Amino acid sequence: MEALLQIQDQLVLIALNPWLLIACLAGVTLGILWGAMPGLSTTMAMTLLIGLTVGMSQSVAIMFMLGVYTGSVFGGAISAVLINIPGTPDAVPTMIEGHALARRGEGGLALGTAISASFIGNWVGIILLIALIPAVLFLALQFRSWEMFLLSLWGIAICGSMASMGDPIKGWISGWIGLLISFVGLDAIHGVSRFTFGSFNLDDGISFIPVLIGLFGLAEILRVLPQKSPPKIPSKVGRVLPSLDALIQYIKPSFRSGIIGTVIGAIPGAGANVASFFAYDVGRRRASEAERRKWGKGSYEAIVCAEVANNANVGGSLLPTLALGIPGNAAAAAILAALQLKNVVVGPLIQVENPGLIYFIYIGLIIANFFMYGMAIALIKPCVKLFSLPKTLLMPLILPICILGAFAVNLNFFDVYVMLISGLVGYVLHRFGFPLAPLVLAVILGPLADENLRRALLVFEDTSILTVLWDRKLGTVLLLIVLYTFYDGIFRRGDRKA
Amino acid sequence: MATDGTSRPEDAEPPPELTGEEEFDERSTPNKDLASAIFLGLLAIATMVGSVRLDVPGSVFTAPGLLPFITGLTLLMMTAVLGTRAIRGGAAVGSMAALVGEPFRTLNAFLSGDKNRRTLLLMAIVIAYVLLVAFINFDLRLPTPVFVFQISSYEVISVIMVTWILKLFWKASLLRCFIVTLLTVVALASIFRYGFGILMPETF
Numbered sequence: 116m117e118a119l120l121q122i123q124d125q126l127v128l129i130a131l132n133p134w135l136l137i138a139c140l141a142g143v144t145l146g147i148l149w150g151a152m153p154g155l156s157t158t159m160a161m162t163l164l165i166g167l168t169v170g171m172s173q174s175v176a177i178m179f180m181l182g183v184y185t186g187s188v189f190g191g192a193i194s195a196v197l198i199n200i201p202g203t204p205d206a207v208p209t210m211i212e213g214h215a216l217a218r219r220g221e222g223g224l225a226l227g228t229a230i231s232a233s234f235i236g237n238w239v240g241i242i243l244l245i246a247l248i249p250a251v252l253f254l255a256l257q258f259r260s261w262e263m264f265l266l267s268l269w270g271i272a273i274c275g276s277m278a279s280m281g282d283p284i285k286g287w288i289s290g291w292i293g294l295l296i297s298f299v300g301l302d303a304i305h306g307v308s309r310f311t312f313g314s315f316n317l318d319d320g321i322s323f324i325p326v327l328i329g330l331f332g333l334a335e336i337l338r339v340l341p342q343k344s345p346p347k348i349p350s351k352v353g354r355v356l357p358s359l360d361a362l363i364q365y366i367k368p369s370f371r372s373g374i375i376g377t378v379i380g381a382i383p384g385a386g387a388n389v390a391s392f393f394a395y396d397v398g399r400r401r402a403s404e405a406e407r408r409k410w411g412k413g414s415y416e417a418i419v420c421a422e423v424a425n426n427a428n429v430g431g432s433l434l435p436t437l438a439l440g441i442p443g444n445a446a447a448a449a450i451l452a453a454l455q456l457k458n459v460v461v462g463p464l465i466q467v468e469n470p471g472l473i474y475f476i477y478i479g480l481i482i483a484n485f486f487m488y489g490m491a492i493a494l495i496k497p498c499v500k501l502f503s504l505p506k507t508l509l510m511p512l513i514l515p516i517c518i519l520g521a522f523a524v525n526l527n528f529f530d531v532y533v534m535l536i537s538g539l540v541g542y543v544l545h546r547f548g549f550p551l552a553p554l555v556l557a558v559i560l561g562p563l564a565d566e567n568l569r570r571a572l573l574v575f576e577d578t579s580i581l582t583v584l585w586d587r588k589l590g591t592v593l594l595l596i597v598l599y600t601f602y603d604g605i606f607r608r609g610d611r612k613a
Numbered sequence: 614m615a616t617d618g619t620s621r622p623e624d625a626e627p628p629p630e631l632t633g634e635e636e637f638d639e640r641s642t643p644n645k646d647l648a649s650a651i652f653l654g655l656l657a658i659a660t661m662v663g664s665v666r667l668d669v670p671g672s673v674f675t676a677p678g679l680l681p682f683i684t685g686l687t688l689l690m691m692t693a694v695l696g697t698r699a700i701r702g703g704a705a706v707g708s709m710a711a712l713v714g715e716p717f718r719t720l721n722a723f724l725s726g727d728k729n730r731r732t733l734l735l736m737a738i739v740i741a742y743v744l745l746v747a748f749i750n751f752d753l754r755l756p757t758p759v760f761v762f763q764i765s766s767y768e769v770i771s772v773i774m775v776t777w778i779l780k781l782f783w784k785a786s787l788l789r790c791f792i793v794t795l796l797t798v799v800a801l802a803s804i805f806r807y808g809f810g811i812l813m814p815e816t817f
Contacts, residue, residue, distance in 0.1 A: 170809025284691055285641075288653060293687040295660055295681070302677035305670045310663055333739070340782055341731035356661055508785075511778040512797045514739065515771045518746060519805055522814045528747055531814065535743045539736065547642030547649050565680045572674035 151188020267452020
């Protein structure tokens with residue numbers, strides 16, 4: 116009841132401030148256009164636009180970033196269907212099915228189905244976020260230093276496993292490099308200078324926002340720009356909106372894929388890409404014999420499965436971000452960054468330190484979802500025109516945004532150097548097969564892990580290990596989960612690879 | 614396969630498979646893995662040495678170098694696994710001469726690729742771009758009847774460098790590259806400066 120009243124209050128607040136609605140609409144529009152451009156990912160959109168939020172008020176910045184997130188996750192479907200290039204990696208299943216339909220002259224309907232599925236997916240994600248967050252917050256409040264350390268460690272480990280499924284050790288190494296970066300600066304307990312080499316700029320530590328911009332902005336430009344890609348001719352759009360009857364028959368796969376998307380979104384490191392592929396695969400196994408035959412050759416049900424899952428992922432990824440301070444994926448890390456810039460401390464005490472903020476985010480997501488539905492339909496035709504713009508034109512124009520975005524965070528040019536070095540290192544790591552998301556997550560979680568481990572060890576100084584394991588049952592469960600994650604990565608995935 | 618027995622290009626391509634949350638354009642090779650393992654192994658050892666040399670103001674349990682040391686140690690173990698796997702996978706370690714010559718051969722192979730040469734050129738331009746923005750500072754103010762229009766070194770350098778990159782990669786005429794860049798940079802800087810009150814990089 117109290118939650119409903121809070122949501123109602125926030126709704127009134129937003130309705131009375133047109134700037135919030137304009138910011139959200141602008142975010143959704145930018146997000147859709149960005150996501151629709153081949154090669155420009157959701158994470159890239161989010162990281163580069165953080166700089167822009169510096170000059171916004173807290174609520175406007177949150178609405179803007181939620182709009183960008185919601186819009187860009189859907190945007191990838193447009194180019195996937197019309198030019199057979201996924202705008203974002205999670206749109207690959209939609210590309211397989213949607214472009215096959217577009218070649219048959221049903222591109223508009225395939226896109227319309229993707230828009231409706233995205234709308235439904237967002238709703239499932241939002242509802243599950245609202246339903247699950249009190250339980251996760253309750254659980255999070257039981258965490259002490261030991262549990263927080265284990266949770267941070269698990270976040271990095273699972274992110275490493277999920278980001279590089281065939282080779283988890285590379286994902287973990289990437290995470291460990293991120294941890295090393297996070298240790299630079301004054302230590303939080305004694306104020307001892309660590310790995311600063313006498314540089315005053317390094318005393319404050321390395322901010323994760325320029326690292327994020329470097330890894331997902333500059334490194335992406337260095338990777339994509341030198342590739343030669345011929346321009347693609349978009350398929351004809353045709354009729355867009357599917358009939359209600361057509362949508363009703365997909366209720367069951369929608370619900371199933373929505374749950375898959377939300378749960379996967381809540382696992383650190385596993386984002387929309389894993390969610391859409393997994394829901395697509397489960398959908399194929401569960402489909403009727405007749406529908407299964409269409410899979411891979413143009414199935415509307417397959418589009419529904421993939422699009423519902425990758426959009427439900429938005430709500431899911433915000434669950435650990437808001438309740439635990441552990442981003443569900445790299446895009447959620449950008450939301451975390453935008454919140455931190457506005458002095459919002461996320462984590463178990465979010466309700467105490469920022470009363471009403473969670474409800475504001477719920478409403479923000481709901482409004483962004485409605486805007487996404489409307490703008491997606493309105494923007495299909497302009498997007499078709501945008502596809503004629505080559506990557507070799509778009510990518511260089513993003514470079515000045517990388518510099519401005521990195522600088523705007525602290526108005527310190529040192530951050531631009533951090534962005535440059537991160538971009539170069541990110542490019543090399545990518546060429547050597549190391550995923551980048553675990554590195555970013557570790558830079559964020561490193562200070563949390565470091566401080567909490569040392570506090571926990573001080574508390575346990577005169578206690579035997581067995582007593583700790585018995586007395587701190589939640590910690591023991593987390594320890595087992597961490598050990599299982601490493602075991603699974605080393606042995607079971609190794610077996611599957613062989 | 615089409616019914617007439619000929620294969621269509623779209624049929625010939627196998628559907629992409631999920632390899633994890635992040636996609637890679639190319640597969641890593643044992644040689645690359647071995648090089649990564651050696652470099653990161655050295656980094657791990659350096660971290661461990663650096664951690665041990667840090668001051669310990671209180672109990673050893675709160676030592677500032679505790680987690681960095683553990684991280685370095687576990688990273689060393691991981692790189693050992695990566696290196697061992699790379700050698701088993703056929704990384705070139707037949708003789709010491711082969712091992713020493715491998716980085717040069719890899720570099721040679723890297724530089725012989727057109728895409729790699731373009732990437733290196735792009736990296737050099739980006740580094741030059743950042744350094745120019747850092748070291749050249751000016752701020753011009755042009756008063757108009759309505760407001761004072763500002764042009765800073767950031768905008769000027771951005772226009773020059775991005776035009777250069779566009780000319781190299783987009784391959785349109787110089788004038789077209791210049792106009793596109795000018796419009797984009799001025800619009801972007803105006804949004805940041807006038808829209809959100811954010812200072813430009815060189816205004817200190």
